[in-house]
Amino acid sequence: MRTHVALVLGLTLLAPASGNAQDAAAGEKVFLQCRACHQVGPNAKNGVGPVLNGLFGRHSGSVAGFTYTDANKNSGLTWDEATFREYIKDPKAKIPGTKMVYPGLKDEKRVSDLIAYLHTFDNAPVPH
Secondary structure, three states: OHHHHHHHHHHHHHOOOOOOOOOHHHHHHHHOOOOOOOOOOOOOOOOOOOOOOOOOOOEOOOOOOOOOOHHHHOOOOEOOHHHHHHHHHOHHHHOOOOOOOOOOOOOHHHHHHHHHHHHOOOOOOOOO
């Protein structure tokens, strides 16, 4: 009985707080505003913006078939969660000269949820 209680208590302490957990389903709703320019999924194609499949770990300005600004191609960024967080809050501040016209997403929870959603496409095909 003591082992069971200790196990339950230990798992409860290790579980992330629900207020801080990333929520991919909520992130899908956040992505609705991104869909005007970006696509994700197995049949995604470049549009006004590049495909966002496999975003994390990719170098900025590297999706084949998308015409990036020199600022984006030469930014030297590799997309990880921290870089994406900074970028999505104010794209033009993070990459001056980018053609991304977006005022920014400032709400940390919504950014976290969006990141969780984008991670569901980490292994989806990216144009080469």
